[in-house]
Amino acid sequence: MGKTGVNMSWNKCKNWWLILIFLFASRQSSLSSLVISLYHNETMYIAGDSAATMYANGERTHTVQKVYPFSDTCCAAITGFVGYDLTNSAGKTNFSMSLSDALARACARQMTNAVSLEKKIELITFNMHEAYARYYDLAKNWAGQTNASEDTMLQFVGYDTDKEFFFVRSCKLDRTNALRIKLTKEYHGANDTTPFTLQGEVTFLQTLLSGEKPELTHLISDKFTATAEQLASTEPVSDSSVTNFILEMYSLHVANSARLGYSQGWVGTPYHIFKITKKRVTDLTPEQSAGTKYTSSAIPSHASDDKEIDVVMEKLEKTFLDNDYSYAFEVIYAPIMEAMGGKEKLLAAVPVLKEQMKQQQLIMISWKPQKPYSYLKKDAGWYAVIPYVSEMTMAGQKVKVTGFQLGIKDDGSPWGFVTGDNLTPEMLNTYFPDFPKDFELPKTQRQIK
Numbered sequence: 376m377g378k379t380g381v382n383m384s385w386n387k388c389k390n391w392w393l394i395l396i397f398l399f400a401s402r403q404s405s406l407s408s409l410v411i412s413l414y415h416n417e418t419m420y421i422a423g424d425s426a427a428t429m430y431a432n433g434e435r436t437h438t439v440q441k442v443y444p445f446s447d448t449c450c451a452a453i454t455g456f457v458g459y460d461l462t463n464s465a466g467k468t469n470f471s472m473s474l475s476d477a478l479a480r481a482c483a484r485q486m487t488n489a490v491s492l493e494k495k496i497e498l499i500t501f502n503m504h505e506a507y508a509r510y511y512d513l514a515k516n517w518a519g520q521t522n523a524s525e526d527t528m529l530q531f532v533g534y535d536t537d538k539e540f541f542f543v544r545s546c547k548l549d550r551t552n553a554l555r556i557k558l559t560k561e562y563h564g565a566n567d568t569t570p571f572t573l574q575g576e577v578t579f580l581q582t583l584l585s586g587e588k589p590e591l592t593h594l595i596s597d598k599f600t601a602t603a604e605q606l607a608s609t610e611p612v613s614d615s616s617v618t619n620f621i622l623e624m625y626s627l628h629v630a631n632s633a634r635l636g637y638s639q640g641w642v643g644t645p646y647h648i649f650k651i652t653k654k655r656v657t658d659l660t661p662e663q664s665a666g667t668k669y670t671s672s673a674i675p676s677h678a679s680d681d682k683e684i685d686v687v688m689e690k691l692e693k694t695f696l697d698n699d700y701s702y703a704f705e706v707i708y709a710p711i712m713e714a715m716g717g718k719e720k721l722l723a724a725v726p727v728l729k730e731q732m733k734q735q736q737l738i739m740i741s742w743k744p745q746k747p748y749s750y751l752k753k754d755a756g757w758y759a760v761i762p763y764v765s766e767m768t769m770a771g772q773k774v775k776v777t778g779f780q781l782g783i784k785d786d787g788s789p790w791g792f793v794t795g796d797n798l799t800p801e802m803l804n805t806y807f808p809d810f811p812k813d814f815e816l817p818k819t820q821r822q823i824k
Contacts, residue, residue: 408441409580409628409642410452411621412532412543412572414562415606419541419651420659421450421532422621426643435643435800437818439475442647444656445482446492449533450649451499453478454575455526455548474527474548476820477506496531500546500554503529507548509823530574531556534653539563541651543572565609579628579637594631599623618648618659677750677757683790684759684782688744695742695765698732701725708783708791710806740766740773744780754809756785760795762817778819783807795819 413420423441442452453475481502485495507527531544541562546555559572573580583591584603602620605612625646633640648659687706694702704712704721712718732738745762752758759782766775779795793802796819803810 408454409573409575409577409625410441410454410530411580411624412530412574413606413617413621414541414560414567414570415612415617416565416609417541417562417653419532419534419562420617420621420648421452421530421651422625422646422648423452423454424625424642425645425647426641428641435641438643438645438815439473439818440479440647441475442649443479443482444649445485445499446495446533447655448536448651448653449492449495449531450651450656451478451482451496452530452532452574453503454528454530473821474503474506474510476822478503478529491537492533492535496544496556497554499531500529500556504548504550504554508550528574530559530572532572533651533656536653545574570606576628576632576638576640576642579632579635580624582637583627591631594627596623614650614659617650618661621648622646622661677748677759680750680757680759680784680790681746681748684748684761685744687790687792688761688763688780692742692744695739698729698739699725700728706790706792708793708806709788711793712791736768736770738768740768748782751811751814753783753785753807756783756788758783758807758810759790760814760816761792772823775822776819777817779817781816 408424408426410421410423412422421442425438425440426435427437427439428435441454442450444450456474478499481499484502485499488495488498490498527548529546529548531546532542534541543559544556545559546557560569571584582588583594586592599620602612602616605616606620625642629640629642632638632642645660648661650657650659690702691706694700701722704725705718707715707721712721715721742765743763745764749760750757751760761780761782762777763779764775764777766773768774781793781795781798782790783793784790795816798816
């Protein structure tokens with residue numbers, strides 16, 4: 376494949392490889408999303424989608440979870456701008472941060488905290504408020520800009536065992552000093568009305584459920600209509616019926632919201648669904664929506680490939696710690712190396728890269744591949760997915776990164792590599808059209824320590 380495979384200028388290529396090495400992709404991802412809460416017969420259900428999209432054009436970049444339990448009877452959810460990449464004026468990414476990951480950590484801490492439910496909600500809100508503010512300040516200090524132009528909302532859904540009612544509460548993260556946790560709804564019995572609470576991209580479903588536009592009714596299934604009628608009464612409804620009802624709501628949103636001009640429709644699988652009673656939270660997430668894993672009992676032993684890859688990974692580890700990035704350029708997959716200007720130009724960029732690293736105060740502390748490697752058959756050769764964990768400091772701030780390298784071996788050629796976090800759908804389609812569509816690549820995660 377020649378240079379026409381990817382249209383890049385040399386300056387872009389230098390920045391792109393810097394991003395490849397340190398997993399700070401310039402996708403400026405955000406999470407425009409939809410959380411659905413439903414109350415029926417003294418039971419709450421809360422569901423969230425998992426799409427992470429590029430704010431500029433809605434292209435999906437990765438998958439995150441947006442709903443987490445934080446007590447025996449409550450869950451927290453987040454919508455809006457909850458995934459960030461920080462870029463400077465030259466287009467280089469300096470730092471990435473996920474508020475979804477921050478919510479997961481905050482909820483995990485409160486699961487074992489022996490305080491009141493009210494206090495747990497306050498602590499989660501405070502932790503998320505601090506994380507959001509820290510992102511904003513880092514973006515200003517390092518990049519001179521932010522992308523925090525959209526509402527980022529927390530939602531708390533559950534049962535208060537002390538006050539004996541179900542509730543929905545919300546809080547906007549806006550960097551103000553006053554944290555305002557607002558009570559959206561209370562439910563005290565089986566006859567309570569207005570069972571739906573929507574957060575995020577809500578306009579289409581609000582219109583559909585309100586009945587204000589009868590012309591939308593042809594979009595829904597007969598089963599959806601029947602379940603809606605049951606939910607409007609005190610008639611018992613099975614968990615499977617509620618789950619299918621919620622999944623159809625997401626399906627309707629994806630198919631029609633953008634098409635009919637209501638919102639962007641940046642919502643996608645897997646859909647996490649939790650049931651909340653007066654005693655417990657139960658995960659109802661359907662297996663079929665959680666992503667399909669690629670497995671094959673016919674894949675042969677790759678002991679020799681493991682050894683070849685081990686040699687490369689060990690040398691990458693050593694050179695990264697020595698602040699020497701020339702070897703990383705040497706093992707790039709050949710067609711991509713050619714599109715970037717060839718080996719000589721890449722090696723000539725090493726001094727520039729070192730100077731950029733120095734200016735950004737970025738120091739690699741550790742970089743370790745993680746076994747086992749996953750092998751996937753391609754048309755004429757193999758792919759290998761090689762997870763790794765690294766730690767680095769940037770301007771004195773320690774960051775832990777989990778990511779992966781994608782290895783590519785064409786028949787008759789040695790292994791070549793691409794850092795996985797930069798693998799956009801366009802790159803996969805251009806360079807690796809035979810990559811298995813049903814394989815879910817690992818997520819790149821970054822954690823401030």
